[in-house]
Amino acid sequence: MRKKSFISLLLLLALITVPLFAGNFDYATALRYAILFYDANKCGPDAGVDNVFDWRDSCHLNDGADVGLDLTGGFHDAGDHVKFGLPQAYAASVLSWSMYKYKEVFQETGTYQKLLSTLKYFSDYLLKCHPDPETFYYQVGDGGEDHAYWGPPEEQTGYRPTMYVADTSNPASDVLGMTSAALTLMYLNYRDIDPGYSAHCLQAARELYQMGRNNPGYCEVSAYYISSSYYDDLAWAAAWLYIVDGDEQYLEDAERFVLERNRNGDNPLQHRWTMCWDDMYLPEIFKLYQITGKDQYKNALEYNLDYWMNSLETTPGGLKYLDNWGVLRYAMGESMLALVYYRETGNESLREFAKSQLDYVLGDNPANMSYVIGFGNRWSLHPHHRAANGYTYANGDNQKEAKHLLLGALVGGPDRNDNFIDDVNQYQYTEVAIDYNAGLVGVLAGILDDTEPGQDDVIIGDLNGDKITNSLDYVLMRRYLLNTGLNIVQKAADLNGDKIINSLDYVLLRRTLLNAN
Numbered sequence: 001m002r003k004k005s006f007i008s009l010l011l012l013l014a015l016i017t018v019p020l021f022a023g024n025f026d027y028a029t030a031l032r033y034a035i036l037f038y039d040a041n042k043c044g045p046d047a048g049v050d051n052v053f054d055w056r057d058s059c060h061l062n063d064g065a066d067v068g069l070d071l072t073g074g075f076h077d078a079g080d081h082v083k084f085g086l087p088q089a090y091a092a093s094v095l096s097w098s099m100y101k102y103k104e105v106f107q108e109t110g111t112y113q114k115l116l117s118t119l120k121y122f123s124d125y126l127l128k129c130h131p132d133p134e135t136f137y138y139q140v141g142d143g144g145e146d147h148a149y150w151g152p153p154e155e156q157t158g159y160r161p162t163m164y165v166a167d168t169s170n171p172a173s174d175v176l177g178m179t180s181a182a183l184t185l186m187y188l189n190y191r192d193i194d195p196g197y198s199a200h201c202l203q204a205a206r207e208l209y210q211m212g213r214n215n216p217g218y219c220e221v222s223a224y225y226i227s228s229s230y231y232d233d234l235a236w237a238a239a240w241l242y243i244v245d246g247d248e249q250y251l252e253d254a255e256r257f258v259l260e261r262n263r264n265g266d267n268p269l270q271h272r273w274t275m276c277w278d279d280m281y282l283p284e285i286f287k288l289y290q291i292t293g294k295d296q297y298k299n300a301l302e303y304n305l306d307y308w309m310n311s312l313e314t315t316p317g318g319l320k321y322l323d324n325w326g327v328l329r330y331a332m333g334e335s336m337l338a339l340v341y342y343r344e345t346g347n348e349s350l351r352e353f354a355k356s357q358l359d360y361v362l363g364d365n366p367a368n369m370s371y372v373i374g375f376g377n378r379w380s381l382h383p384h385h386r387a388a389n390g391y392t393y394a395n396g397d398n399q400k401e402a403k404h405l406l407l408g409a410l411v412g413g414p415d416r417n418d419n420f421i422d423d424v425n426q427y428q429y430t431e432v433a434i435d436y437n438a439g440l441v442g443v444l445a446g447i448l449d450d451t452e453p454g455q456d457d458v459i460i461g462d463l464n465g466d467k468i469t470n471s472l473d474y475v476l477m478r479r480y481l482l483n484t485g486l487n488i489v490q491k492a493a494d495l496n497g498d499k500i501i502n503s504l505d506y507v508l509l510r511r512t513l514l515n516a517n
């Protein structure tokens with residue numbers, strides 16, 4: 001009898017504890033690892049400095065010499081060593097957006113300094129690629145040539161040209177827009193730390209945006225990262241410049257560009273893809289919703305999220321399945337969007353959706369493994385990554401277990417039946433990339449964020465909360481700037497969304513009222 005009660009008690013405890021703790025992972029550790037991954041892909045003379053991986057050192061010291069420039073630095077793209085324009089700028093822009101949005105999370109998890117230095121490693125390189133106001137170099141290394149080499153980047157020799165340049169005769173509005181946004185965000189993250197450096201970033205961001213806007217067209221890449229639209233990137237750049245500079249022209253541009261369709265003719269307001277190196281429509285629509293509060297953007301976001309949550313193919317194990325090449329990066333991109341929108345709306349189903357995808361990545365899946373290397377108990381031992389692998393193509397040695405632990409890397413992911421093929425040559429499953437990890441960092445920060453979601457009915461400019469923006473709000477704004485103790489709807493007063501209420505917002509409110517009358 002006594003024994004039976006003891007067993008019942010154990011059963012009861014099991015019943016209580018299992019549902020409470022199942023699927024709850026150590027997100028802070030995963031976040032730390034996901035940021036450290038970037039050290040593995042550092043390029044240039046300082047690649048071995050401030051690097052958590054002792055098997056990485058300086059590499060590719062002649063980058064840019066063929067065009068008379070120092071284009072060393074930046075990051076290798078994935079398991080290879082090319083520095084591609086779009087994914088590099090995408091990774092910088094999404095990581096920087098995460099920092100801007102979730103700064104407290106990074107501070108509380110002890111990852112702030114590392115992410116900040118990683119962001120600066122990106123921006124140092126992007127600035128080097130922009131030697132004058134009308135020039136931007138956006139690819140170093142030839143894809144075909146580079147992929148024929150398997151070995152550590154430190155030992156790589158041979159053909160490594162500066163492939164493409166944007167200037168007055170060669171357009172690359174996609175790369176220029178994405179890079180501009182990355183640098184404006186760097187300005188926002190760095191303005192209190194180093195005003196001179198951040199001003200340099202902002203000036204470059206303005207110039208790159210003008211280059212992309214004045215000479216519209218796709219970047220010139222041949223086989224890798226062919227983009228499907230440059231309007232999304234220009235719009236993304238314009239929205240961030242509007243937030244910083246308050247110039248109405250940027251907002252007009254952003255609202256015009258975001259409605260332009262991609263090469264496939266997709267309607268941006270009924271978009272089924274998600275945030276990735278090629279597609280910034282959704283994050284841009286989110287920013288425009290934040291800035292303007294317009295229903296068309298809210299509806300477009302909800303259309304996309306509803307499609308993902310309720311209609312998109314789902315694996316038996318619960319993973320949203322958009323594409324078989326690097327499927328997890330898309331699930332993480334969409335989950336980041338769900339979390340940023342959750343913070344606006346407080347709609348718990350958005351957070352649950354993001355958590356379900358993240359938990360799948362971290363180990364709650366039929367393959368019973370973590371898709372983040374070094375996290376949990378079981379992960380890919382054969383990531384498609386030359387530096388971590390440590391072997392060469394000779395005798396098929398590169399198919400052996402990787403010599404080094406590629407800590408924090410998100411691998412491509414499973415097939416549509418949740419099966420994972422852990423084979424270095426099956427790169428659609430096992431490759432890692434700087435763009436993959438960017439979304440992962442955003443999701444981990446978003447899930448750790450405990451900011452109370454804002455009221456979803458805030459009208460920008462409606463400081464007194466009476467659902468109308470009128471001269472009463474204008475008077476209230478002026479009084480508030482003289483006396484910040486006044487009670488106003490803070491979020492409504494921050495017209496440009498830069499988290500500070502100041503004279504810039506005052507000017508914007510006046511313009512809004514003049515336009516309305």
Ligand code: ZN
Pocket residue numbers: 042043044059060076081153
């Ligand atoms: Zn390198």
Ligand code: CA
Pocket residue numbers: 174227228229230231232233277278279280
């Ligand atoms: Ca694009």
